[in-house]
Amino acid sequence: MAYVAVKGGTRAIEASLLLWRRERKAQAGRPAALIDQVMAEASLYAPDIAELAVAQADGSPEEAVFLLRAFRSTVPRLHTTRVIDPSDLWVERRISAAFKDIPGGQLLGATSDYSHRLIEFDDERFNEVEAQLAALARNLGPQDGAGTYPKVVDYLRQLDLLPTLLLDTSAPGDVTKKSLEFPAKRSERLQILARGQTGTVTALGYASLRGYGALHPTVGELRVGRLPVTVADPLSDGDPEDDHFLGEIRVTEVEMLVPVELPRGEGRTDLQFDLGYGLCYGRNETKAIAMALLDQVLSAAAEGQGPGGPLADEEFVLLHVDSVEATGFISHLKLPHYVTFQSKLESVRASRKSP
Amino acid sequence: MKSLYNYAFFDEGSKREIRRAILKSVCIPGYQTPFASREMPIARGWGTGGLQITLSLIGRADTLKVIDQGADESVNAVSIKKLVRSTTGVTTTDRTAEATLIQSRHRIPEAPLREDQVLVLQVPIPEPLRAIEPSELATKRLHAEADYTGAWLMLFEELQRYGAYTTGSDHPVLVGGRYVMAPSPIPRFDNPKMDHSRALILLGAGREKKIYAVPPFTRVASLAFGDRPFRVEGFEGKACRLCGATGVFLDELPQDGGALYQCNDTGYCLERLNAGTPHA
């Protein structure tokens, strides 16, 4: 499926659609995208338990997230994993909207991006998929394309179009262990966005794109794939050879390129690219892109840059994107408010009686 | 399924974190101590702050009472009691005097509390200055500097516009002469019960991730101007239609041709009825 965007694109898209159909068939009705969304919003990578939660919630994402979060509160947190380097991602899909021909090539993987959204009233067409894929496989190996790839942003750094930053090795904050204080650290912002409600993060990301934040951003690279998770052996001297492999997590990673102005003095400005980063559990590309947009706006605002506006107010963004908090507080309005209403009623009457 | 969960639902690390916040809250009366606030099996805004406090306090020797807007049998009180009972097996009661722990939404019981009891209040919005300042960072600074002009201005404007305090429930209080505090949406009627309470009062806001406390025998003053004293809701000339109680907070029951009144605190009302003092 490696393809160059001009030539061979049609075949790559056809192959991608076939793969996508086959994945859907293999899922056999399992709502994979919903399970991914629920795991991300719950901050708990547990596909089997998330599937149980989705079923128990009759498919309601807010209910399923709620179930999984409550379960998460009962699980002791014994270890912190080794730092996971996303460049180790075992890539199933990677695209760049910035360059046609990126080092390693574009890899569409299975995607519905190019499908027509027509309800399929019969699933007859599933049966054709296998035959077509078999024909395709005669030309391509089944694993063809999957693997690790160089990153587009590294290429831009080589060209000096993106600033090379020092690696920040400070321990990240954990908003589930300590309540958020402002100004928030970037690690905390990213964590809150990564577990934010998909619809809310998308809506705010959209607002940033429409006029309240980063204008004209570009998807530098979007990747979907699997990352290995390891913990250090508590008895070892820290030798990575002694690490324990826990398994893999599937993630979506996005690096957005946002043009920003860089003051050069004497009233002149240079243009440079700024990076927005998005990463969430499972496959949820829209959310990861929106997250990257918001990351860039909030990071710029933290340094006193950017256009301002509601999205640059980190309290406004970070305190309102959580599914459990938002749905819980809104739904509590259904609870009896007899005492509070009685008290207010009395105030209303008192104000009318007063001269 | 039940055996999969620890005693009192949380793992021990979660409880410890809440317990540390409770202790600091007791040591700094009226100050909102931040805490991680784990997600619960009940929704944010439905008493998760109170419930987290209750679960981190509760043990085999406790007897629990839960009330919601005065009622032991209110849907949410029943739901919270059921969750605590199923994860701890503790005894629950409707009788205020029998309880060691009382979790309540928006009421302080009519029966006087004792030193050996703990009252846990559920709080939706712990920040008394939130109405005048939306930013958390800014309100933390105002508390740090004990700058409460905004709270006073709010009350002043109420007097100017309506001729009376119109805070309804959640009328702000000054705790120990230092911190302005949201007493949770208890009616103004209950504010005076906080002043020099004999029982420890713990307040928990789950969604906003804050715990705060009013220790026993601590001065709690409702904010008011000298010439316009604080006033509780008045039920002059009205009595409970069931037990005849006066001087308690009454629910208004709209009827054709005028309202009826009855005790809001159902546990209190029932005890009076059982003691044979109706229509006193």
Place this chain on the structure above:
Amino acid sequence: MAAFDRVHDVQLAFRGLLRAFTFPGTLVDLAATAERLGSLLPPTPAPAGLLLAAATLIDNETTYWSDQAEVTRFLTEWSASAPSPASASAFLVVATFDDARLAGVLERARTGTLIDPHLGATVLVGVDELDTGSPVTLTGPGLEHPLTCHLPSGERWLAARNARVSEFPLGLDLAFFDARGRVLALPRTTQTRGGT
């Protein structure tokens, strides 16, 4: 004797501590629970009640320091986390009482900030006996009437403590544990009169 129960005994200990901090100057008995720690205890002169309190409150999500190596080792194992410097710790565990040394610890302890006064340290101190010291009269939240109780003798620690709680809400919160399994707490809000 029943083994220590990491759920129920810790809960009992916490309620005892909460009672002590709620009613400053009141002796609260933790002896039965502390006794069950039994074989888990390190060889140290520190009272069992002190270690029970430390184990109840400390884990790998907070910070601690102790003046005594055995206590530090016990807490490192219990919490699976390393100790921190005294001036950066949320919990300071002082194994045995000494007026001058305790004064030194109190002078170094965190008292929080006006924005975050809850970052003031909790200082847990082991003493021999809690009702033999000098009489001190306490007032403040949690006290219906002025209460006269016995605090460990020594003029330096009390002066150091009073200096560090003089700018409320900044301050530190103290608790003393004796060999008979009793605890007495002095939150930062408690004002003292008398003492040596």
